[in-house]
Amino acid sequence: MTAVVGGITAPLATGRDGWLGLLRRIPPRILWPGVIGAAMLAAGGLGAGAIVRRDPLLSGTFMNAIRYGHGHDLAFMVLFVGLFLMVLSWVRLGRLVRVGTVGGRTVALAAAAWTTPLIIAPPLYSRDVYSYLAQGAVALRGFDPYAEGASVLDLPLRGNVAGLWQETPSPYGPLFLLLGKGTVFLTGDNVILGAILMRIAVLGGLALLVLAIPGLTRHLGGRAPVAMWLTVANPLVLALGIGGAHNDILMVGLMALGVVKVLDRKHLSGFALIALATAVKATAFLVVPFLVWVWAARLSGPARHRFLVATAAGGAAFIVVFTAATMVAGVDLGWIGVLKSQGPLLTWMSLPCAAAEILFYTLGRHIPGWTHDGFLGFFRAAGMVVLLGVLVRQWWLAREGGVDAVRRATIALLAASLLAPSVLPWYFTWALALAAAFAWSDRWIATLAGVSVWMVLVTLPDGTIVARWTYGDMNGWVWWPYLAATVAAGVWVGKSLLKPEAPPDLEPVVDGVTVTDVIHAPEPAPKAAAVPEPTRVVGGTGG
Template sequence: MPPTVPTASAHDWPEGTSESAAERFSTGGRALRGPLPLRTVALGAIGSVLLLIGSFGAAGTLVHDPVLDSGPLSVIRYGHGKDLATAIVYLGFGLLVWAWIRLGRGVLAYRVGSRGVLLAAAAWLAPMLVAAPMFTRDVYSYLGQGLLALRGFDPYRFGPGLLTGPITENVHPTWQTTPAPYGPLFIGIAKGVVLVTGDDVIAGVIVMRLVLLIGLAMLIAALPGLVRHLGGRLPVALWLVAASPMTVVHLVGGPHNDMLMIGMLAVGTLLVLDGRHAAGIALVSLAMAVKATAGLVLPFLVWVWASRLSGTLPQRFLRAAVPGVAVFGVSFGASMLAAKVGMGWLPALSAPGMIVNYLSAPTGLGQAVHSLVSMFVDVDRTPFVEAGRTVGSLVLAAVIAWQWWQARHGGVDALRRAAIVLCAGALLSPTVLPWYLTWGVALGCALPWTPRALSWVVGSSVALVLAYYPDGEQAMYNWPLVAVGIGAAVLSGLSLLRFDPLGLTEPAEPVRVPVGAG
């Protein structure tokens, strides 16, 4: 037998996990090729198909649908038909989460390898390619901003509501007059999609999904190298980012441009770790030209580059930072020239701040203080929310500065701290949307994970998806639904660690499952 590695106690492992499996997880051993988890794949595929069916009535459907506005299927868009479609969506999501947890247990027990996870991800993602936008309407804003650019208007000055037509009428009212908060590269991409699909909104959504799916392909392709550098396990990393309900429902089902951003970020980071520093920083700069969040990682990549040079710390930093800034300037400038837009995206970054919800810790703090004060005096909520967001911005700046300085020796630690900063950037932003969780996971998935930490990711993923209705409106103030969501999140997290977290079955002796057993 291999030597015992005391890095995880027995209660950290799912019931049925063999001792040698736990040891191999701790030491990063190679997973054996077991049989494919076909029943689990089928379970998740059924859930995904139900999500697809329900989306046509309950998700971000078109104001005027050329397919469903007439005929017998139109019933699912209104009244009891829409209620039924909503129930189908939640049932499908439940089956998908159940399958994901079953798959995760197999991954942790070394009974499911990378090919099993990839098979599951492909089966679960495929129905989402033609679904109506799930739990969001953002894709219509993307198309509207692309249409603005195509018509010669500056999307950083005007909102889609400036124009008329089938694309604009489907943009959420909140974003009708809001400038685009996205980078120039993404505006160019959206412009190209609208150029290809014209006013056909259904085709526009599908083509946008396919373009953004390139980001997921890039992320999956980068994971073997990232795992090699950062010390994680490839099946775990794939399970976290490729088969996750957050990916299926939000990144692909949405879809969201975060998917393209994190894919470019992952490949760029791998290039830097492999010693191709300039190419990696160029690609991460282009990821920032999709969504500004990727820029948080650039200072950490400079430390990785500097750690491979000679001289004192200040000398090494300057020798890496100067060419790094030059590469960034050329890459970002090229994206602006290609998209034919200027720097107006910088002030537009504040646009998501229009959304006020307690998923953002600073915003939630301001709301909580306002609720307490309003028990005694009638006051406006805005100053409290703004004060909370100011505190959050200061805390985030301190976290970024501290983590960056602690990363000055480069190596794996720099990337671990970059992942922490991405998570902090999501949680401490003035506005937090569910898919922001994917920012930190994109890099963090390649690090070593304990099962208990993974259970927190599972619970958070479930809770964040259920924080919105299938049509993209906030559900966070529907307190009965919030209670159900929290209960589902806790149960899901515990289910990764325990076969029967509710104790519904008779207790039995633990079953020892050989590594690689079916």
Template structure:
């Protein structure tokens, strides 16, 4: 009986059968060995039937990511979403890392950590795509990389303090859908970013209920509040780790690659876990609900997706697509099947949403607050960026209204998004799992690009459903580039870095390097081993 493979000094699994002690050389996916997860034509598919599942543990790659995650968490003590009155560093000799050159140094530590984490993720991707590492290795990496950022200060955002404020408002007898955290006194209010101080909560009743319970337990202890909020949301990552391989099985993809693309993605770990952001729980419920519908548990699936929408309304976009899957499994004519599925789905949706509102003790006041994000003007939203560009050109000839250009571009963007959503929904009417999920993913991607305001973590919605599809090599490379770039388009404290064009240029070059590195190990040829391999 042969023993399981171990990890050799070069970070590849080493077969332990007698006479098989030679270390497997790291190779790009296009030269993958038998059992590769690179499908025909460059598509990333499932291993061939009969091949032995990969069980190697890439120890050095995982440790590289752990070092990166620890550095990011450590640097966040000085440069992250730190507290105004910090009980950890206040009164110590380390307070200098919060100001001036000290903060600049802390920022460099954060960026170095994130860079190492991206590097580890790309290395892990090469192993996975070549069939050397299986699900166990990826799950171990996800766990090891998530823990450090869960224990550190908020990374690249201060939104968690807004969450705590939105949970405290109803505990104080105030309407969280009518008032912002500025109506409160105490440490929670003073730590909320200025732009959200007077903004009512744009979140659904289920999240307000979660936030209330978190604050009810943590009180005004800010560190406890952040940690408990992360614990409340981390279930989304757990759901993703369980669901993604099963989604891939139904959608023609590879479960290990799906885990690597989405759950191990530094964009998810740094922003959704390290932030944290409530999108994490919404995305987990969205993916789990979609799987349940595909498995024939239609009512349960609609319930789960509705719970996701009761956290953030974006999840509701997927429900009309799931109706097609449900309708396909019903008897009768095409029209009758659709009407039955759509009618039943609406009944379930409204019943679940109403129950969430009743339990949370809130009304529909969050709907007007959905436009609150529009106060953030950033070119990462394509319509906003187009409006800014056109305004800049027009300014050479006359003095145009800035708001006119921005608002017009955003209206056109929303119209385009509506067209894409309707068109993709109609093309999904065959009810085939793979086709429905692919088209729903396209709409979620369109939302991330065309909404009035786009934040980096919005792209995790599309990733959660698209990761299970047999993606082409080109698409996978684009995901690596986009994820690497979006991680650090803001500063570690959450302020936007998108108008620091030197910063953007450097991030673009580094992201290109990460994308190329997925296909060509050591593209800059720093390693002697790879220099020799190219001779």
């Protein structure tokens, strides 16, 4: 592999030395604040995160003081300072990515460095990982996880599940249940070790996303470094997705790689990967009808014939893989009926919930016969009707296949994350995994960055969603200044990203080679009848 600057060619560093050299060349003011910030997130999470109810490590020690009173306040501040440092590093790296100074491997390595401290951190920004472990234990101990909730278990696996979900069966697919069963089999009732292993499993989704992004950008027109920065290095993905050990990250990694395979004309393997993604979380199935159009557009014959052939072949691959995952997990299809279990959760990031809350407390409560639950149920049902209309319309408009079909699949994923009865910040990674691979203007990149940081901030470290407070709650006004501050922080991130990042000691780096090294490299002697090596141009779309 070679790099080209101004017509001068030099070999790129490869292998382990090349990776280590690339990591060393990342400017310290970009790399280390993020590493220190991630470590502070992990440390602060011991007191302010989504901690276990009875911690066998800290209980009975002086460190237990960080979970109460002033100690908890201190842990909370440490965590927020850590988040600020991580965001600061991310913004600084983004400035270099935006102007084409660094490549995709640089971004991936920086993200890996920022992620490492989070692997052993307590669960952050969510208690969902405890539900994952409980659901795996329910299946492992002979109960039907699609009929029974955590309440059938003994402590400590049951005791760490949020009260809202104690009676709720698992809404997740057989592959993820299999991961949960395997984790509990290995760790038993050790909730701390189980949470770490679940996080490592979810981390595999991030690795799959790194593999998928170069192919996605090649087909969809974006730049790999930008897409990598918007996804695998994003605090929304790292702090919430990995910190919270959310299965959404594993799902989007499999889904993104499946989309790449279909775009690369490896249709059967692509549909198989989408089946595995669906076997983690049902949301991934939304892209299947759109990928059918991609395949059908490449076939010959009448339009109806092409559609039926692509549907039959893709459907067969999907069904075979999904059925195999279901059989290996030892479960049935009961999880499909449990998907409505998100109903009890009320968050303002769901547009139907937001509309219901605002309109009920301003108008609805003055209408005789209307109750809050009735108002909420009506708007949630209306939201599902609107979502269905959006999905059908986007699918029909995607019938020409190609890149446009993937773009409309991305719109479908975004609509699902906005119009679902319950929405949480990490749901927006569904659409982001594909959207980041398209070509974006600098201002849109800045907007995506600001929104990402805002979504992190509206979730408190212990898993409380600030935007969950209802409009009519008399104590809700306390949170409005904080919400205003989160918006201001998002705006600051977007504006900061558009500023130049050019420290005096920085040499532009592309995949392990400084521009100075390449420019001053001696011109190689011509080789007669030699087949030229692949080249990469510094700047532009290199990744």
